[in-house]
Amino acid sequence: MTGITVHGIPGSPFLRAVEIVLKEKDAPYHLRAMSPAEMRTSEHLDLHPFGRIPIFEEGDFRLYETQAIIRYLDDVFPNPGLTPEDPRQRARMNQVIGIIEWYFFPKVAAPIGFNRIIGPRLLGLPADEAAIDQAMPIARTCFAELDRLLGDKQYFTGDAASLADIMLAAQLDLLEDCKEGRELISRTAALPGWLSRMRERPSVIATQPPAVLREAA
Numbered sequence: 001m002t003g004i005t006v007h008g009i010p011g012s013p014f015l016r017a018v019e020i021v022l023k024e025k026d027a028p029y030h031l032r033a034m035s036p037a038e039m040r041t042s043e044h045l046d047l048h049p050f051g052r053i054p055i056f057e058e059g060d061f062r063l064y065e066t067q068a069i070i071r072y073l074d075d076v077f078p079n080p081g082l083t084p085e086d087p088r089q090r091a092r093m094n095q096v097i098g099i100i101e102w103y104f105f106p107k108v109a110a111p112i113g114f115n116r117i118i119g120p121r122l123l124g125l126p127a128d129e130a131a132i133d134q135a136m137p138i139a140r141t142c143f144a145e146l147d148r149l150l151g152d153k154q155y156f157t158g159d160a161a162s163l164a165d166i167m168l169a170a171q172l173d174l175l176e177d178c179k180e181g182r183e184l185i186s187r188t189a190a191l192p193g194w195l196s197r198m199r200e201r202p203s204v205i206a207t208q209p210p211a212v213l214r215e216a217a
């Protein structure tokens, strides 16, 4: 299969999850890097009426929603498989993805990541400290629960990484680059070791966020 284009702003964790899956599968693709100024232009809204990224195109097949994109990629590029066969492991993967979608991203990663990383480093905006403070209680719940679900396993569903590990690694790799993210991760028992393992994967190494988003930059 050829002719895959992925649209998005480099550094976006959802875009990165798609890119990590493509790299895991060794599938060629073209990244159409968007700038923040392109968000919600009429061209963008034609591709994604909700004004978000990433957007996936393969010929005349267009898809948005990261889960839908990475599940499609896992279907059409079966090796390596990133969805467990076992129904309970697959349910665990889906549960973690659900936590990311419903609690972690909108209530934790978006407010903290935007106010500590994207806003100040990419857009020159001051941090909204109240929004960060408000996110901390649910952030603690998310991290405690993700840590509990990981337990003493190597990955969320056992010995092999799944789509859930990839989606979460894309989020945590960036979030750990601010003090709240570091504190939240470091207070868990299993997530620091898991994140180190995920960071060793060639697919994760090959999809680093731009230097401007990194604290040391």
Ligand SMILES: N[C@@H](CCC(=O)N[C@@H](CS)C(=O)NCC(=O)O)C(=O)O
Binding pocket: 012, 013, 014, 015, 039, 051, 052, 053, 054, 064, 065, 066, 067
């Ligand atoms: N449910 C969507 C969420 C996508 C999303 O929120 N992406 C963020 C970037 S990581 C975005 O587009 N933010 C831009 C904005 O909200 O203006 C998906 O899974 O693709």
